[in-house]
Amino acid sequence: MERRTLAAHRWRLIFIGAGALLAAWLLRHVLRALAMQILAASLLAAAALPICRHLERRLPASLAAVLALAVLLAGAAAMVMLLFPPLLAQLRALGESLPALTENLQAAITHFTLLLEERGIELTALRDGLLARLSDAAGSLVSRAMGLLTTLIGSLSKVLLAPLASFYLLRDRRRIAAWLTLLLPVKHRARGVRAAREMKRETAAFFRGQLILSAAVGSMTAAALALLRVPGWLLLGALMGVLELVPYIGPVIAGVPAVLLALQAGWARALWTLAALIIIQEAEGTILSPRLVGDATALHPLAVLLLVSAGGMLGGTLGMVAVIPAVVSVRGALRGWRE
Numbered sequence: 001m002e003r004r005t006l007a008a009h010r011w012r013l014i015f016i017g018a019g020a021l022l023a024a025w026l027l028r029h030v031l032r033a034l035a036m037q038i039l040a041a042s043l044l045a046a047a048a049l050p051i052c053r054h055l056e057r058r059l060p061a062s063l064a065a066v067l068a069l070a071v072l073l074a075g076a077a078a079m080v081m082l083l084f085p086p087l088l089a090q091l092r093a094l095g096e097s098l099p100a101l102t103e104n105l106q107a108a109i110t111h112f113t114l115l116l117e118e119r120g121i122e123l124t125a126l127r128d129g130l131l132a133r134l135s136d137a138a139g140s141l142v143s144r145a146m147g148l149l150t151t152l153i154g155s156l157s158k159v160l161l162a163p164l165a166s167f168y169l170l171r172d173r174r175r176i177a178a179w180l181t182l183l184l185p186v187k188h189r190a191r192g193v194r195a196a197r198e199m200k201r202e203t204a205a206f207f208r209g210q211l212i213l214s215a216a217v218g219s220m221t222a223a224a225l226a227l228l229r230v231p232g233w234l235l236l237g238a239l240m241g242v243l244e245l246v247p248y249i250g251p252v253i254a255g256v257p258a259v260l261l262a263l264q265a266g267w268a269r270a271l272w273t274l275a276a277l278i279i280i281q282e283a284e285g286t287i288l289s290p291r292l293v294g295d296a297t298a299l300h301p302l303a304v305l306l307l308v309s310a311g312g313m314l315g316g317t318l319g320m321v322a323v324i325p326a327v328v329s330v331r332g333a334l335r336g337w338r339e
Helices: 002-026 028-055 061-118 124-157 162-171 173-183 186-227 233-243 249-265 267-292 301-338
Strands: none
Touching: 028 061, 028 162, 061 162, 061 233, 162 173, 173 186, 186 233, 186 249, 186 267, 186 301, 233 249, 249 267, 249 301
């Protein structure tokens, strides 16, 4: 009798799991949109949490949450209004100078391949293919950049409910934490609380340090490129700051256009630009990152590269950015659970 009951219970669980997987696959677009809303609300609430805690000393929880979100959103809006017009102007200027840059690159590739051909290395087919691809890429680069901005604005419009959800997360965070704690079995409750606290500590330390690090590297890059009179220095600095969130790979991707744009003024300026970028990255790796991020990651560089590659294959650019925080969060939870 017990065997029949266990078998029936097992089959019931299998059917429920299969039904849940089928429902998740059918509703994957809705679930993805909901996940984006929850992620945006969680990040916004985490950013406003220090302000909210300070205000809660003198104000009710609801008012403190509203004021904290208002201060944060007002600061973000002011920054966007301050930086967006010059960034857009530099993007248009780069679009106008793109034909000259393309011609310089084509001339450099042709000259290099001719030098190799004089020494018996035949690269005519490779040269023609590179020149054709360069022309195609140059023709669509600005339009792709403008399309990316449009897509970004459209994506932001889809998370307009995030501020409202983040308000409830801020106001009721203690109640939500208590409710989630009660869901755990009593014998595992202390472990679960420790795991959640360790996960929160490591994730918050990583995000705080990484955002400050990205802002510092982006500002230093913009300042160095402005001193070297590289076109689009503000845009390139912002690009370096954003791609700093992708370890190892991001700074290389952001550094290539900076060197190519400096190449318009000659090899000397391109070499100075490359040297400035290398110095900034060395300062980031030896001085800034240990102080700001510290042991929040403590992952081997090979493991980071493999994780970033896997994140890119699974989720594109967003996956490359999110994979390291996810690993840090899970590692913190496992550490708290074992302790």
